[in-house]
Amino acid sequence: MSKRKNTSVVIVATAVALTASACGSGDSSSGGKKKAKIGFAISALNQPFMVDMKKGAEAEAKAQGAELSVQNGNNDASQQANQMQNFTSQQVKSIIINPVDSDAAAPAVKAANNADIPVIAADRSVNKAKIATTVASDNVSGGKQAAAKINELLGGKGNVLILQGQTGTSASRERGKGFSEGLKKYPGLKVVAKQPADFDREKGLNVTTNAMQSHPEIDAIFAENDEMALGAVKALGAKAGTDVKVVGFDGTGDAMKAVKKGTINATVAQQPAELGKMAVRNAMRVIDGTAVDKQIKVPVKVVTKKNVDRFS
Numbered sequence: 001m002s003k004r005k006n007t008s009v010v011i012v013a014t015a016v017a018l019t020a021s022a023c024g025s026g027d028s029s030s031g032g033k034k035k036a037k038i039g040f041a042i043s044a045l046n047q048p049f050m051v052d053m054k055k056g057a058e059a060e061a062k063a064q065g066a067e068l069s070v071q072n073g074n075n076d077a078s079q080q081a082n083q084m085q086n087f088t089s090q091q092v093k094s095i096i097i098n099p100v101d102s103d104a105a106a107p108a109v110k111a112a113n114n115a116d117i118p119v120i121a122a123d124r125s126v127n128k129a130k131i132a133t134t135v136a137s138d139n140v141s142g143g144k145q146a147a148a149k150i151n152e153l154l155g156g157k158g159n160v161l162i163l164q165g166q167t168g169t170s171a172s173r174e175r176g177k178g179f180s181e182g183l184k185k186y187p188g189l190k191v192v193a194k195q196p197a198d199f200d201r202e203k204g205l206n207v208t209t210n211a212m213q214s215h216p217e218i219d220a221i222f223a224e225n226d227e228m229a230l231g232a233v234k235a236l237g238a239k240a241g242t243d244v245k246v247v248g249f250d251g252t253g254d255a256m257k258a259v260k261k262g263t264i265n266a267t268v269a270q271q272p273a274e275l276g277k278m279a280v281r282n283a284m285r286v287i288d289g290t291a292v293d294k295q296i297k298v299p300v301k302v303v304t305k306k307n308v309d310r311f312s
Contacts, residue, residue, distance in 0.1 A: 036066045038283050039087030039095040043124070044075045047199065047227055048252040049272045050098070053123065056276030057096065064284050075166070077104035084108035088115050094132075094283040098122045101168040105129070118286045122279040123272075125170040132286045135278045135296045139171055142268040142300040143178020146247050147186065149266045149302055150220045153245040157188035158219030161211050163204055163232060164196040165224040172199075175224045175249055192218060197228045204231025212236070212244075220245040226255035226267055233263045241265050251303055251311060259308045269303045269311055 040057055044050055054070055061068035069092070073080035077100040087095050088111055095112050099105035102125055109119050109129035119126070121134040150160060162179065165172030183189055193211045197203040204223060208231065212218060221236075221244060223229035229248030233240040240246055240263040248255050251269025258264035275298055282292050303311050 036064075036094070036284065036287050037090070037092045038066055038068050038280065039090070039092040040068055040070045041073060041080050041083045041087065041095065041097045042070060043073050043080065043098045043100045045072045046075075047225075048254065049225070049250045049270070052272035053098065053276040056273030057280045058276075059273070060277040060280040064280065066280065066284060068280065073100050075100055077101045080105065081108045084112060088112045088117060091115065092117060093287045094118050094120065096120045096122050096279045096283055097126065099124050099126055099169070102127045102170045103168055118283070120279050120283045120286065123171060123275050133282050133292045133294055133296055135275055135282060135298065136170070137270040137275065137300050138297045139174035139300075140178035140181070142249060142270075143175040143180075144182035145300070145302050146175075146222050146249065146266075146268050147179050147182025147189070149247055150222060150245060151186040151189055153247075153265055154189065154219055156186060159190050159192045159215065159217050161208070161215065161218045161221045162191055162194040163207060163221060163223040163228040164194060165199045165228070167196055172224050179222055197223075197231065199225045199227055201227040201231040204228030205235045206231075208232040208235035218244060220247070223248045226250040226252045226264075229264055229267065230254055230258060233258060256303065256308055256311060259303060259305060262305065266302050266304045268300050270300055271298055274298050
């Protein structure tokens with residue numbers, strides 16, 4: 001009797017061990033993937049572009065069965081650093097960062113790397129830190145396309161105001177670089193003023209108002225995002241899109257309406273939802289140990305009154 005009881009105990013113990021082993025293997029394969037926790041440190045959520053990027057990321061996380069935690073940095077590099085630190089201490093499987101400042105984000109990214117947490121950069125790069133991949137629009141190409149469009153709008157000759165984005169962001173730097181490189185082809189265009197308006201609509205309005213007072217000869221404005229372009233439109237009043245041509249960058253809903261109306265002549269359209277989607281998709285690839293490209297460029301396209309219906 002005692003011998004049969006001992007045998008039963010062995011069988012039960014073996015079954016429990018096998019069950020535990022099966023559960024463990026499930027967690028490390030498909031089950032682990034479904035439960036993957038990803039942190040998303042986004043620079044701010046006060047712009048339609050960033051909101052669309054967040055929505056794209058959330059949709060892809062849901063499709064992938066991942067758990068996505070989004071933290072709003074409110075355009076504060078210190079606040080974002082703390083959020084990155086929290087993600088690292090929570091030992092998430094991967095972190096996506098849309099940096100407030102491409103330089104200031106480096107120490108927090110390095111700390112995540114030291115904890116063996118891969119980091120994906122979205123829309124903006126991170127300088128002097130190890131990034132698994134950077135998913136971003138082709139900003140340099142977009143800047144060149146904006147220069148070509150302004151040259152076309154002005155018939156090859158005119159004075160240009162540049163509204164720059166937030167200092168320290170790769171998006172502003174790359175768009176500005178592309179625009180400057182593009183202008184080299186058009187000697188008839190002259191930049192008479194260049195000033196940061198921090199990707200902000202209200203600041204775009206104020207900077208444009210002051211610039212037009214100092215330089216009433218301005219014929220066109222290139223704004224490094226649509227929010228600043230919309231601010232410029234408000235400052236220009238009846239001159240917007242007619243006496244003074246306006247070209248923005250992003251392709252937001254409000255900008256598309258302005259393009260239809262004719263107050264913004266063109267915008268270089270990004271795909272923010274696609275950026276968020278690709279960031280999460282590549283975070284999952286990195287978690288799974290799949291090789292990814294160091295740079296993933298999402299195409300941009302100039303939107304005008306002629307083709308705006310295809311984008312809005």
